[in-house]
Amino acid sequence: METRNCQNCKTDFVIESEDADFYEKIKVPKPTFCPDCRNIQRMATRNAKSLYKRACDNCGTMVVSRFSPNNPAKMFCTKCWWSDDWDVLSYGKEYDFSRPFFEQFHELLFSVPHVSIFSSNMVNSDYSNMESDNKECYLTFGGHWNEYCAFSEYSIHGKEVYDSYWSFAGEQCYDNINIERCYRTLYSQECKDCLNAYFSYDCRGCTEIIGCAGLRQKSYCIFNQQYSKEEYFIEKARMNFGSRAVVQELREKARNIWHSTPHLFMASGQVVNCTGNDIFNSKNAMNVWQVDGMENVKNIYIGAWSKDCYDETSTAGNELGYLNTSGGGMYNCKALLYSFTSDFKNKKHAYNDEYSYMLLSSSDCFGCVGLRKKQYCILNKQYTKEEYEELLPRITQHMNDMPFTARNGLIFRYGDFFPNEHSLFAYNETVANDFYPVTKSQAENWGFVWREDAPSEYTLTEYTIPDSIDDVGDDILQAVLKCEHSGKAYKITTAELAFYRKMNIPIPTVAPLERIRGRVMQLLPFKLHHRPCMCDQTGHDHADACPRTFDTAYAPDRPEKVYCAHCYQQEVV
Numbered sequence: 403m404e405t406r407n408c409q410n411c412k413t414d415f416v417i418e419s420e421d422a423d424f425y426e427k428i429k430v431p432k433p434t435f436c437p438d439c440r441n442i443q444r445m446a447t448r449n450a451k452s453l454y455k456r457a458c459d460n461c462g463t464m465v466v467s468r469f470s471p472n473n474p475a476k477m478f479c480t481k482c483w484w485s486d487d488w489d490v491l492s493y494g495k496e497y498d499f500s501r502p503f504f505e506q507f508h509e510l511l512f513s514v515p516h517v518s519i520f521s522s523n524m525v526n527s528d529y530s531n532m533e534s535d536n537k538e539c540y541l542t543f544g545g546h547w548n549e550y551c552a553f554s555e556y557s558i559h560g561k562e563v564y565d566s567y568w569s570f571a572g573e574q575c576y577d578n579i580n581i582e583r584c585y586r587t588l589y590s591q592e593c594k595d596c597l598n599a600y601f602s603y604d605c606r607g608c609t610e611i612i613g614c615a616g617l618r619q620k621s622y623c624i625f626n627q628q629y630s631k632e633e634y635f636i637e638k639a640r641m642n643f644g645s646r647a648v649v650q651e652l653r654e655k656a657r658n659i660w661h662s663t664p665h666l667f668m669a670s671g672q673v674v675n676c677t678g679n680d681i682f683n684s685k686n687a688m689n690v691w692q693v694d695g696m697e698n699v700k701n702i703y704i705g706a707w708s709k710d711c712y713d714e715t716s717t718a719g720n721e722l723g724y725l726n727t728s729g730g731g732m733y734n735c736k737a738l739l740y741s742f743t744s745d746f747k748n749k750k751h752a753y754n755d756e757y758s759y760m761l762l763s764s765s766d767c768f769g770c771v772g773l774r775k776k777q778y779c780i781l782n783k784q785y786t787k788e789e790y791e792e793l794l795p796r797i798t799q800h801m802n803d804m805p806f807t808a809r810n811g812l813i814f815r816y817g818d819f820f821p822n823e824h825s826l827f828a829y830n831e832t833v834a835n836d837f838y839p840v841t842k843s844q845a846e847n848w849g850f851v852w853r854e855d856a857p858s859e860y861t862l863t864e865y866t867i868p869d870s871i872d873d874v875g876d877d878i879l880q881a882v883l884k885c886e887h888s889g890k891a892y893k894i895t896t897a898e899l900a901f902y903r904k905m906n907i908p909i910p911t912v913a914p915l916e917r918i919r920g921r922v923m924q925l926l927p928f929k930l931h932h933r934p935c936m937c938d939q940t941g942h943d944h945a946d947a948c949p950r951t952f953d954t955a956y957a958p959d960r961p962e963k964v965y966c967a968h969c970y971q972q973e974v975v
Contacts, residue, residue: 442834447727478515483516490772506769531543532544533546552898553914556568564576573586576589584599598610613656615663616664625656660962671683700712716729727739823851865877879899930953
C-alpha cells in the first residue's frame with residue numbers, strides 16, 4: 403500500500419497493491435488526485451439536465467441545446483452535426499511540442515462544433531437529453547424507450563412515469579426512486595413488482611399497500627399492519643392523496659416505518675467481493691455504485707458489462723478502461739468523453755483511444771474531437787500508422803516533461819484527467835453539482851467555471867396553488883409559478899395537469915429540476931463506512947448482538963436499522 407495526498411482537496415488516499423498492478427498494466431502513472439476528486443472531475447464534464455434555447459452555428463435554427471447561448475463552444479443542431487456536409491478533419495492541428503498538450507486540446511475542443519443534444523429516434527421529445535426511442539416525453543434524462551414520461555432520470559421502458567429516479571418498466575408511477583416493474587406506485591423506493599403501492603420501501607410483489615417497508619408478496623397492508631380487503635379500502639378512502647398536506651403527513655409517518663424496518667447494508671444481487679451500493683451480477687467490484695455485470699473494476703458510478711476498468715462514469719461494455727465518461731464499447735482506452743462504438747453489446751470494440759471527446763467507432767486516436775470511423779489521428783490530423791506510432795510516445799513523454807499548470811496551481815500530466823477549467827460546461831450545469839454540491843467560490847477554487855443564472859423571461863403570476871388537486875382549475879396553465887425552494891419560475895403543462903388529475907396528485911410547489919435534484923439528495927452518498935450489524939435479535943445464529951461487520955454507505959449517524967445479509971434474510975426475506 404501507498405498513501406498519497408490529493409493535490410486538489412489535500413486529503414490522504416491509499417493506493418492498494420492491486421491498484422498499482424492495474425496502473426502498471428495499462429501503462430499510466432499512479433494518480434495524484436483522490437477517488438472523490440477524480441469522480442468530480444468526470445462528472446463535471448457531463449451536462450445532462452441544463453438545457454437552453456440556442457441557434458445552430460451552421461444553419462441558424464433555434465434548437466434545445468446543452469450549450470447556453472453565451473457558451474463559447476461551437477454548436478450544431480443534430481441535423482447539421484450528423485450530416486456529411488462538414489469535415490471534422492479540417493480542424494486538425496500539428497502537434498506543438500513547445501506548448502502543453504492540454505492547452506492544445508482545449509483549443510481544439512472549443513473550435514470543433516458539438517452536437518446540440520444527445521438523443522436519437524425521438525418523437526415530440528425535444529426537451530430530453532441522453533435518451534433514445536422516446537415518445538411524448540418532457541425533461542427526461544438518461545433513459546430509453548419511454549412514452550408520456552416527464553421529470554425523470556434513468557427511466558427505461560416507462561409509460562406515464564413522472565418524477566422518478568431509476569425506474570425500469572414502470573407504468574403510471576410518480577415520485578419514486580429505484581423501482582422495477584411497478585404499476586401505479588407512488589412516493590416509494592426500492593420496490594419491485596408492486597401494484598397500487600404508496601409511500602413504501604423495499605417491498606416485493608405487493609398489491610395495495612400504504613406506508614409499508616420490507617414486505618414480500620403481501621396485500622392490503624397499511625404501515626405494515628395487515629387489514630382485510632374490505633377494511634383496507636375503507637381506510638384508503640379516508641386518505642385524501644390529492645391533498646398536499648395529507649401527502650406530507652403520510653410521508654412522515656411512512657418514514658418512521660421505513661427507518662424501523664431492517665435495511666440491507668448494501669443493495670445488491672448475485673455479487674462476489676463487492677463494495678458500494680446498487681450492485682448486481684458483479685465480481686471483484688470495489689467502490690462501485692449503480693452497476694450491473696462488472697468484473698475486476700473499481701471507482702465506478704453507473705456502469706454495465708465491463709471488465710478491468712477503473713474510474714469510469716456512465717459507461718458500458720468497456721475493457722481495460724480508465725478515466726472514461728459517458729461512452730461504451732472501448733478496449734484499452736483512457737480519458738474519453740462521450741465516445742462509443744456502434745455495436746458494443748456484441749463486443750465490437752474501438753481500441754487504444756486516449757484523451758478525446760466524442761469519438762464514434764474510431765481507434766488509435768489521441769487528443770481528438772468529433773471523429774467518426776477514423777484511425778491514427780492526433781489533434782484531428784490524419785497520420786499513417788507508422789507516423790502515429792512514432793509520434794505518440796513522444797507526446798505522452800512531453801505531457802510529463804511539460805505538464806499543464808491550471809489557474810489554481812494544480813498540475814496535470816499524462817495519466818491525469820482533463821483540467822477542471824477545460825470542461826465545456828460550468829460546474830453548476832453538470833451532474834457533479836447534484837452529487838457534490840458546493841458554493842461558487844469552492845467550485846472556482848477547484849478550478850471550475852461557474853455560470854450565473856440568466857434573468858427569467860417570465861413574469862411571476864399572483865397565483866396560490868390549491869392544497870388539493872380537486873380545487874385546481876385550468877387557469878393554472880397560464881400561471882407562472884414560483885418555486886418554493888429556488889425562487890425560480892416554472893409552469894404546469896397541459897399533459898402534466900392531466901396526469902396529476904388522473905393519478906390524484908397535488909400540484910408540486912417545487913420546480914421540476916429542483917425536484918430532480920431533491921431525489922438525488924435522497925441517495926446514499928458515495929462514501930463507505932465500516933460498521934457492525936445492528937441486529938440484536940436472538941435466533942439469528944447469535945445470542946446477543948450480531949458480531950458481523952461490513953462496509954456500507956449508511957453512515958453511523960443515519961436513522962436506519964442496518965443489517966448484515968444473514969440477519970436481513972432471517973427477518974425480512
